[in-house]
Amino acid sequence: MEKREELYKGKAKSVYTTDDPDRLILYFRNDTSAFDGKKTAQLDRKGMVNNKFNAYIMQKLEEAGIPTQMDQLLSDQESLVKRLDMVPVECVVRNISAGSICRRLGVQEGLDLNPPTFEFFLKNDDLGDPMINEYHIESFGWAKAEHIEVMKELTFKVNDVLKALFAEAGLLLVDYKLEFGIYKGQVVLGDEFTPDGCRLWDKDTREKLDKDRFRQGLGGVVEAYEAVGQRLGINFD
Ligand code: 5GP
Secondary structure, eight states, X not given: XXXXXXXXXXXXXXXXXXXXXXXXXXXXXXXXXXTTTTEEEEOTTHHHHHHHHHHHHHHHHHHTTOOBSEEEEOSSSEEEEEOOEEEEEEEEEEEEOOTHHHHHHTOOTTOEEEEEEEEEEEOOGGGTOOEEOHHHHHHTTSSOHHHHHHXXXXXXXXXXXXXXXXXXXXXXXXXXXXXXXXXXXXXXXXXXXXXXXXXXXXXXXXXBOSTXXXXXXXXXXXXXXXXXXXXXXXXXX
């Protein structure tokens, strides 16, 4: 597999084309950012930890029957993935209240949400990723109605799989964001699943072990990501 030109540079990953038009290489950089890119930093080992974390989670999701873009780990910071036609929408499921929903609805952090709640956001940094609904997605042509349904179904299926996986490691999956794309007509999970895009709390102490450590300046960001990975049995050596 030959790595060719940089197709896209996101806030934490770069995407490269390859000699196969159906495959891309994701390069997980050590960069981290929050607040739509207003706070940034370089964190040693982060690219490697997130690349391996993501590969492990995607494999678990594949095993559970969820189609993902993941093909294989290529190196410490690179993965080979299918080239999807990305839907510019973020799908968020919340099991426990935290983050933006607390600010928007004036609810306290830490409430169990039963049933878990679901939100769509438009991927647009300039607008601060505004919340949107299914009508917006269809009316503006960001995704077809039948694809929106599959995105919702898959996002909830991910919740069943990962809530159980993290629970076994003594962790609460508070919330997470997924992005999907279309590959050969099928809805496929894209982007990544790492502690950059979800909230994970220790079940007993409720210690935050995710990107909120960076957002809130708590320190020990990569150490927390690595500790979560080790509790899942991921080998970072
Ligand atoms: P909130 O809406 O509370 O800011 O985020 C809900 C969940 O989705 C959190 O786990 C958060 O990390 C994730 N999330 C929402 N938007 C983004 C985003 O633009 N980038 C990343 N990495 N995660 C996001």
